[in-house]
Amino acid sequence: MNALTAPFVALSIPSPAQGVWHLGPLPIRAYALCIILGIVAAVWIGERRWVARGGKAGEMQDLALWCVPFGIVGGRLYHVITDHDLYFGEGRHAVDALKIWHGGLGIWGAIILGAVGAVIGARVMGIRVLPALDALAPGVLVAQAIGRFGNYFNQELFGRPTDLPWALEIDRDHRPAGYENVATFHPTFLYESLWCLAAFAVIILLDRRFRLGHGKVVALYALLYTAGRGWIETLRIDPVELHDVGGLRFNVWMSMVVFALAAAYLVWAAARRPGREESVYRTS
Structure with a gap:
C-alpha cells in the first residue's frame, strides 16, 4: 500500500461475517443457497427459452431432474480428482470428499456430466438434445454468476493481493500460506459473476438477431465463458494439485482447449448447419 492507494482501501469489499x-439443529449454508438459487434461475430461463422454441412448458424442469444430479456429481468428482490431496493421504479424511457444502465444485466436471444427464433425459423424453442444450445454456451462465457468491461467503478462490478500491477483504483464517499478513485480494468471484452476466446478455442478443440453433448457442456459451475464465484463473492463488502445467494452471489449459473446440464448432455449424431446427422433438 502507498500514499496514493491508501485512501481507497476503505472502499474495499468486506467478506461476510458468516x-x-x-x-435449531439445522444448518443453513450460504454456499448451498447460492447453488440452489442458481439452479432455479437456470431452469426458469431455460423453460422460457424452450417454450419460445416450440417446446412444452414443464419439459425443462423435467430435464433438470437429469441434468442437476449428474452435474453436481460431475462437479464434485472433478474437484476431488484435481485437488485429491485435500481429502486423501496422511492427516486427511476421505469422508470430507462428500462434504459438498464446504465448497468445491469443478465447472468442467459439472458441464460434462450435466450434459450426459441432458442427453439421457432428452432421449427418454423424446426431445432433441441440441435444441434443449441451446435453450438451457444461457441460463447456466446466470447460475454460475449466482453460484460464485457461494465462494464469497466461504472466503475462497480469491485472487492475488491488491490495493484496488474493489479489493476483497479476507479474514486471516482464510488466507493461504504466505499471505497471512495480506488483508485484501482480487475478488475473482465478482469478476467471474460479472463476466457470466455479460456473456449471458451477448448470447441472448445474438440469438435473437441470428436465430441460432444446432448447438451454436452452447458453443457460444463455451467460447465466451472460457475467454473470461482463462484470464480470471491467472489471478487466483488457491493451491491445486495440477497448479503448474507448462507454466499455467491446469484450468487455464482447459479453458484454451474448450475455447478452441467451441470456436471450431461454431465455424463448422455456421457453414454446414445454418439457422435453427424446425422442430425440437424427435421424429423417431
Whole structure:
C-alpha cells in the first residue's frame, strides 16, 4: 500500500461475517443457497427459452431432474480428482470428499456430466438434445454468476493481493500460506459473476438477431465463458494439485482447449448447419 492507494482501501469489499446460519439443529449454508438459487434461475430461463422454441412448458424442469444430479456429481468428482490431496493421504479424511457444502465444485466436471444427464433425459423424453442444450445454456451462465457468491461467503478462490478500491477483504483464517499478513485480494468471484452476466446478455442478443440453433448457442456459451475464465484463473492463488502445467494452471489449459473446440464448432455449424431446427422433438 502507498500514499496514493491508501485512501481507497476503505472502499474495499468486506467478506461476510458468516456463511452458515442455524435454525435449531439445522444448518443453513450460504454456499448451498447460492447453488440452489442458481439452479432455479437456470431452469426458469431455460423453460422460457424452450417454450419460445416450440417446446412444452414443464419439459425443462423435467430435464433438470437429469441434468442437476449428474452435474453436481460431475462437479464434485472433478474437484476431488484435481485437488485429491485435500481429502486423501496422511492427516486427511476421505469422508470430507462428500462434504459438498464446504465448497468445491469443478465447472468442467459439472458441464460434462450435466450434459450426459441432458442427453439421457432428452432421449427418454423424446426431445432433441441440441435444441434443449441451446435453450438451457444461457441460463447456466446466470447460475454460475449466482453460484460464485457461494465462494464469497466461504472466503475462497480469491485472487492475488491488491490495493484496488474493489479489493476483497479476507479474514486471516482464510488466507493461504504466505499471505497471512495480506488483508485484501482480487475478488475473482465478482469478476467471474460479472463476466457470466455479460456473456449471458451477448448470447441472448445474438440469438435473437441470428436465430441460432444446432448447438451454436452452447458453443457460444463455451467460447465466451472460457475467454473470461482463462484470464480470471491467472489471478487466483488457491493451491491445486495440477497448479503448474507448462507454466499455467491446469484450468487455464482447459479453458484454451474448450475455447478452441467451441470456436471450431461454431465455424463448422455456421457453414454446414445454418439457422435453427424446425422442430425440437424427435421424429423417431
